[in-house]
Amino acid sequence: MSNTSFVRVSDLYKIYQMGNQEVRALDGVSLELQEGSFNVIMGPSGSGKSTLLYLVGGLDWPTSGQIEVDGQRIELMDENQLAQYRREKLGFIFQSFNLVSSMSAEANVAFPLRFSGVKKAKRLKRAVSLLERMGLKERIGHKPTELSGGQQQRVAVSRALVNNPSLILADEPTGNLDTTSGTIIMDLLKELREEGKTILVATHDPRMLQYATNAIFLIDGKEVTEENYKKTIQQQG
Amino acid sequence: MRFSDLISLIIDNLGRRKGRVLLTAIGVVIGTAAVVTLVSLGAGLQKSATSNLWGINDLSSIQVSPGYPKYEPGMSFNEADIKKITPAVIEQFKGMKGVKQVIIKDNIRGGSLLKYGKMEGWGNFNSVSVPDIKDLGIEAAQGVTVVEKGQVILGSQYKNNFYDPNQKPGKEPEQLPDLFGKTIDVQFIKWDNEGNQTIRRAKLEVVGILKESRSEHDWSMYINNDEMLKVNEWIAGKRIDFSKEGYNNVVVQAISPDVVVELAKQITELGFQAYTPQEAVEGINSFFAIMQIVFGGVGAIALLVAAIGIANTMTMAILERTREIGIMKAIGATNNNILAIFLGEAAGIGFLGGIGGVLLGWAICAVVNALGSSLLASGGGGGAGTQLNAIIPLWLPIFSVAFATVVGLISGLFPSLNAATMVPVDALKYE
Known part of the structure; x- marks a missing residue:
């Protein structure tokens, strides 16, 4: 793990208007992630952890504040620049897998490469090698509905890796999985971190902390210490 | 992508x-x-x-006939009111911009009877002031389109003009042979004021048969223009002075169909009746x-x-x-x-x-x-x-x-x- 900060977020606000009420999803968050680190954002539902993840991923715009990834200012990018950023630097993993139901595992994994203009033979070859690595060699022609939750999430991880990203963003990746499948995914993320990728996971699964090199605790859109976090959770719990 | x-x-x-x-x-x-x-x-x-x-194959032609005053109830008809197509008017037409030529058409002013063998027919004789009737936009199926004295060119439907006057019921009608190259007997007929008829006989050699054009030409027979004038003067019993009587039917041909409508308009404005198929087609x-x-x-x-x-x-x-x-x-x-x-x-x-x-x-x-x-x-x-x-x-x-x-x-x-x-x-x- 190098000491350069790969992601730098400063004074980030995301404020929604819900009717007359102002919802502060992120209320002035600042953080730095080192290159090749495994970062876990812990927080209960509604704490703003997913919002933070999506803002770093350029899938949404902040109300104010700065997001810098690999020297690039994300919040200043236009639509096309954001698309390129996501295409070249990022891999997303979602709680509900978000695979395209009409496509086979192989086609799902290869899908991002279509938007990069990679030729069909090349992108399928890459997809197959990733699926083999995930232990899904026998399943490459199967549709998502023919796969278990754990298998679907491994297909999703393969898709996130197909463009060889430097930053992997995972939103509750174990949220829909049983314990064993969840462990497999966590181990996979650890492996990827060891290969030099920067990992940012939003979760409320405390097991994830064992893998983390850095943990961020969020409550009501604000960063809190681990102590205060545990206290609040206990009070709520 | x-x-x-x-x-x-x-x-x-x-x-x-x-x-x-x-x-x-x-x-x-x-x-x-x-x-x-x-x-x-x-x-x-x-x-x-x-x-x-x-039949409208010649879109650059305008049919012109004398102009009659508009009829109004109680109006007395005066010959001086008729706008006649005199030779001077023909010259005026010829001088118009866009006119290629002016063809004067004439037709027989009395009766006529045709005979060939046992068959008889009625004559629908016409003539044109130009030597070649091709100028009217019609073509010959057989023979020529230039007609000299003593000759005739028949329209494509000529066979339907003939019948056997002695045809008996139930008997197969006799077929008229192809008349091309044959000579037919013609009787021109005029009547005096008491209704007595006088006949002038002629022999006409068929030198051409026209192609079907689905127009009045199919039923027409063309004879030489000078011959027509002679027959008509015989029927009238006097010399015909066209500068007084005018022509009945004149074809003004334009250099192109584009100017036809405009020319027709000008001719109408002069007081004549002008008809152009172009108008209909348009x-x-x-x-x-x-x-x-x-x-x-x-x-x-x-x-x-x-x-x-x-x-x-x-x-x-x-x-x-x-x-x-x-x-x-x-x-x-x-x-x-x-x-x-x-x-x-x-x-x-x-x-x-x-x-x-x-x-x-x-x-x-x-x-x-x-x-x-x-x-x-x-x-x-x-x-x-x-x-x-x-x-x-x-x-x-x-x-x-x-x-x-x-x-x-x-x-x-x-x-x-x-x-x-x-x-x-x-x-x-x-x-």
């Missing part, structure tokens, strides 16, 4: 919802078929109508142009309804696939990629419907044509009746498919723009 990848993705996506794509495309099929069928029927009717005007053509536009418009309304169907289908598809749009954006699709995919799907529905519509329209036209000809056959009418006949112009199928595709594209524009500009995180969270 590669173009081939875009196309294959569009085809895959359309293939995913076959039933819905098919139902939506049926709307386009019906609309396109309506356009193809109605426009083809319009084209067929136009062809049929203009072919009935077959009228008919503009009528059919309007009819085709109206027919096409009816079809276009059907296509408009289909367009609403496409817009509806695309809106539904985009709602259903909102998450997918979010996924595509998350994995690096640009707004333009999303726009191209959904526009392509909408255009694809239009294209498929367009092809189906052209095939259906073509089939309907084939049925119409088959029915049209079988009805004519059973009617036994034959001849030049107006037939129900659909003609598909070459441009129509290409235009129709392109039009249907564009209709699809336009219908899909608004939903596709909506899809393309979705905020990725909202699309991903859509339930």
Whole structure:
């Protein structure tokens, strides 16, 4: 793990208007992630952890504040620049897998490469090698509905890796999985971190902390210490 | 994104919802078929109508006759009011801009009887002031078109002029042989004031038979102009002074059909009656142009309804696939990629419907044509009746498919723009 900060977020606000009420999803968050680190954002539902993840991923715009990834200012990018950023630097993993139901595992994994203009033979070859690595060699022609939750999430991880990203963003990746499948995914993320990728996971699964090199605790859109976090959770719990 | 990848993705996506794509495309099929069928029927009717005007082969001619004053009740008719076509007027016509030549036509002013063997016929003798009657825009099927004294050129229907006066009921009528090269006996007849008839006999050699033109020429017989004048002066019993009497029928020929309408207008303004087939043809053509536009418009309304169907289908598809749009954006699709995919799907529905519509329209036209000809056959009418006949112009199928595709594209524009500009995180969270 190098000491350069790969992601730098400063004074980030995301404020929604819900009717007359102002919802502060992120209320002035600042953080730095080192290159090749495994970062876990812990927080209960509604704490703003997913919002933070999506803002770093350029899938949404902040109300104010700065997001810098690999020297690039994300919040200043236009639509096309954001698309390129996501295409070249990022891999997303979602709680509900978000695979395209009409496509086979192989086609799902290869899908991002279509938007990069990679030729069909090349992108399928890459997809197959990733699926083999995930232990899904026998399943490459199967549709998502023919796969278990754990298998679907491994297909999703393969898709996130197909463009060889430097930053992997995972939103509750174990949220829909049983314990064993969840462990497999966590181990996979650890492996990827060891290969030099920067990992940012939003979760409320405390097991994830064992893998983390850095943990961020969020409550009501604000960063809190681990102590205060545990206290609040206990009070709520 | 590669173009081939875009196309294959569009085809895959359309293939995913076959039933819905098919139902939506049926709307386009019906609309396109309506356009193809109605426009083809319009084209067929136009062809049929203009072919009935077959005789109008010389669009640069104007038929001019003397001008009569407008009749009003209680008006007394005075010969001085008639605007006569005198030789001076002919010179005036010749001096007009755009006039190529002026042909004076004359016809026999008394009776005439034709005889050949046992057969008799009536004569419809005409003459023209130019040596070659080809100048009238007619051609010879046999022989020549220049007629000298003692000669005659017969119209194509001449055989129908002859009959056997001694024909007995039940007996097979005798057939008139081909008269080309033969000599026929002619009796010119005039009557005095007491009704006594005088006959002048002549022999005329048939030197030409005209091609059928479906005009008055088919029933005409042309003799030499000087011979005509002589016969007419014999019938009148005096010299004919055209500067007093004027000519009855003059053909003004223009250098091109483009100036005909304008020339006819000028001649009418001089007080003569001018008729040009161009006016009729233009009228008919503009009528059919309007009819085709109206027919096409009816079809276009059907296509408009289909367009609403496409817009509806695309809106539904985009709602259903909102998450997918979010996924595509998350994995690096640009707004333009999303726009191209959904526009392509909408255009694809239009294209498929367009092809189906052209095939259906073509089939309907084939049925119409088959029915049209079988009805004519059973009617036994034959001849030049107006037939129900659909003609598909070459441009129509290409235009129709392109039009249907564009209709699809336009219908899909608004939903596709909506899809393309979705905020990725909202699309991903859509339930």
